[in-house]
Amino acid sequence: MTMQTTQPTYRLEQKRKITGEFPGPKSAELGARRAKVVAGGVASSVPVYVADADGGIILDVDGNSFIDLGSGIAVTSVGASDPAVAAAVSEQVGRFTHTCFMVSPYEGYIAVAEKLAALTPGDHEKRTVLFNSGAEAVENAVKVARIATGRTAVVAFDHAYHGRTNLTMGLTAKANPYKSSPAGSFGPFAPEIYRVPMSYPFREEAEIKGEDAARRAITMIEKQIGAENVAAILIEPIQGEGGFIVPAEGFLPALTAWAKEKGIVFIADEVQAGFCRTGAWFASEHEGIVPDIITMAKGIAGGMPLSAITGRADLLDAVHPGGLGGTYGGNPVACAAALAAIQTMEEQDLNGRARAIEEQVMGRLRALAGEVDIIGEVRGRGAMLALEFVQSGTAGSTKEPNAAATKAIADACLKAGVIILTCGTYGNVVRLLPPLVISDELLADALDVLEGAIREAAAA
Structure with missing residues (x-):
């Protein structure tokens, strides 16, 4: 007998939306306040400040909606506000x-x-x-x-x-x-x-x-x-x-x-x-x-x-x-x-959901790796996935790390409304850690943005 699983419910609309100036004025104001009181040794990857989060979406104080492919570094697997x-x-x-x-x-x-x-x-x-x-x-x-x-x-x-x-x-x-x-x-x-x-x-x-x-x-x-x-x-x-x-x-x-x-x-x-x-x-x-x-x-x-x-x-x-x-x-x-x-x-059988995410992501990214020569490897398991970037023309030889392209890809994704994290000893790995409750549609949209950013970096 097949086990029946429940489906996630969402409070926030599960769509990406960038309203205009980035970062917006409220985030800029919070950044200025932060600089006066928070130690400089505490760094943040993203220059916007969160007002709400649900499912696969992070809403900032200026009304921008970002697709979350970081989950607070693999923390909010069940979503940031699971009921x-x-x-x-x-x-x-x-x-x-x-x-x-x-x-x-x-x-x-x-x-x-x-x-x-x-x-x-x-x-x-x-x-x-x-x-x-x-x-x-x-x-x-x-x-x-x-x-x-x-x-x-x-x-x-x-x-x-x-x-x-x-x-x-x-x-x-x-x-x-x-x-x-x-x-x-x-x-x-x-x-x-x-x-x-x-x-x-x-x-x-x-x-x-x-x-x-x-x-x-x-x-x-x-x-x-x-x-x-x-x-x-x-x-x-x-x-x-x-x-x-x-x-x-x-x-x-x-x-x-x-x-x-x-x-x-x-x-x-x-x-x-x-x-x-x-x-x-x-x-x-x-x-x-x-x-x-x-x-x-x-x-x-x-x-x-x-x-x-x-x-x-x-x-x-x-x-x-x-x-x-x-x-x-x-x-x-x-x-x-x-x-x-x-x-x-x-x-919600989130083990099964992680495997489904792997299938959806790996198919697209491995196909892309066959088209651009800065992707050295696509790897991972479940919803713990990564792309390692190398200098153009070195994927099959020296595999020289390409940290600059990695940073450019992360920056381009953020400006388009997708939060991704980087990692790696050489700073040349994009890691994907989406909430396990993210919808297929939202994940596909995020992958569209990521693929576009990779193609742009490969052409640079």
Whole structure:
């Protein structure tokens, strides 16, 4: 019997509309106010200010309607104002906004933990701890791995992004702007972090199988660190900020098998890829790997700040009482939002919707890649998709990154009313993260704009 799924409903008209001056006068006024009070180190990709958002549309203060292909960096997968999330938040706010789970606990925290135990890969006994941000989740996963194993070394990968706190800056691969700039460094960083090569099929010097790419990393670990000293291997199953890099098939299973053999905790950072984004609840599922610990955030709670680590009970229970937690971790309002967001994901089959988005987008972009020579690769899974841009004529040879074209494409899309995000170690990747509730018609309109911007950049 086919499962019946509900359809998204929208408050705002799902159409793109640019009214005139860009940015408009109200956004310009807010920009001037911002410059006087907000630290310059906080940057925004888009120079317009939001008044409302719904489905696949962001409405700015000047009445412009933009198609959202960023979802607040993969956060508003169920839409920026999902009715179920809004209702759950409103109800919870009317009862209590905070007690601190470490002082006076409440059912919502437990219900979220139960749901995560059911959704994450593996049928083993699990435990969960809730926090506020992805970086917090990663830090605490490392804490758990270290205390459970009695080891200190942590292995991360080229092109990785794990956060902006001190420890997670050390785990992140890209220096500027996350770790340093021409003005100086945020360091010193936390010690006992080691970096090994990622499987990056498009940029390998020669084609290499996933198992062989894993052996390359494992050999480096064994020679330079020693497996007996490694507490954890930390990896994004699909790298996010590094360029939406999908490792070669076999890479992740080989790493997990070796980690298990050596008693190393395998941590999957699913902060960006989790919660239906790739067409599965978690990107780990695509190759059938079962991480020891999964870190989660972004799409978990429909836009409310919440993160989590879920993992093997023996690992998380190795930490002494009081060793994990935080004042706001698992806030009751955020927990209510998470339960409602997950309900929407289930009722609207957003895993299936992500796969449908992939089919719609990939067909168009791969056809375009055959016509213009600045697209080096189209890649990704579900609604976590990317185009890597190269200099004209280098796609099949040097694959020289083309950051200038990438920026020009993003700028052209924004002026036409489509918000897209860029990423990549070389600044040459456009990433597409539409809300999973976006309509086919709105997505097609956005792709028309993107295709036009790419053709224009290729002709320049």
